[in-house]
């Protein structure tokens with residue numbers, strides 16, 4: 001059994017991240033030579049991605065999703081922590097060995113227009129990576145690989161001689177996917193792969209990613225702010241807040257039974273197709289702005305905005321991710337919130353149905369004071 005097979009669960013773990021931190025220095029002074037602090041973009045993340053699965057990463061803008069994705073591929077050097085890929089520790093790997101590993105881990109980006117060189121035609125874009133990694137031999141055999149890759153992403157052969165601006169947004173994203181795929185990767189980090197596309201095109205690209213995964217056994221880390229896209233595509237979803245994971249669960253479970261207050265708030269904003277359910281749903285509004293990652297709150301980072309925050313533990317003690325019924329949750333009070341023992345204490349509820357008979361008292365209850373248990 002190789003090292004990457006987890007001894008307890010028997011899972012084939014392709015990626016394992018341990019206590020990963022990425023802190024960017026904040027520079028001041030005429031020559032920007034003074035470090036006055038650090039942006040803690042990623043601040044102690046642990047996660048595992050099983051081979052052949054899709055791990056979805058969600059959270060507000062600026063919470064560190066892209067930095068985590070880039071640090072996982074060592075495109076942004078981590079400040080500390082470990083990242084192992086197929087049992088190989090990447091953070092301490094010599095540059096030439098890392099280069100060899102990179103072929104197996106590729107990235108696709110949000111905006112295909114800005115990630116593709118407008119002066120290169122598609123053949124040149126796809127050849128570049130092959131040449132850099134010494135794959136494919138002579139021009140003809142490279143062309144064969146490239147043509148097969150175009151077929152896989154649903155682009156015609158004539159695309160080879162065309163330039164990025166000659167394609168639609170959806171087609172350009174297919175070129176971006178082809179560029180990653182041509183190297184035969186096992187892991188693809190997709191950073192907002194459909195958010196720059198028209199809604200009508202998004203489904204096509206999501207379906208293509210699905211198909212490629214089925215056919216090629218790919219493993220994905222999909223970073224997205226669109227919760228519906230993430231639910232559709234992911235096996236496991238991780239929710240990030242201010243550089244840390246606050247909850248991680250199998251996709252359906254996270255959406256039907258969110259446990260962390262932040263996840264509850266995010267999920268309460270996802271529209272439900274059934275109008276009856278939609279009308280009766282409560283919205284949990286998150287108070288205030290996202291604090292600065294240069295100066296995150298003490299204890300639980302969410303406590304300054306959490307409708308359930310309790311003195312003084314939430315401000316004093318950083319909650320660890322812990323298992324609760326198949327989810328991993330970083331909240332001291334997750335069980336009490338789930339059982340209704342602990343109630344919200346801030347005015348943070350919006351009810352979409354008209355006030356009237358049959359209301360659920362737990363939804364329209366008057367705000368209680370911090371610390372009160374009902």
Ligand SMILES: Nc1ncnc2c1ncn2[C@@H]1O[C@H](COP(=O)(O)OP(=O)(O)OP(=O)(O)O)[C@@H](O)[C@H]1O
Pocket residue numbers: 024039040041059060061062063064065066067068225293
């Ligand atoms: N190279 C960098 N130097 C300094 N700060 C950075 C750098 N890259 C990102 N940051 C900061 O790190 C924090 C996390 O950024 P990141 O882009 O990872 O978040 P995100 O969740 O992906 O957001 P978005 O969805 O808007 O891309 C932000 O405060 C950002 O300004």
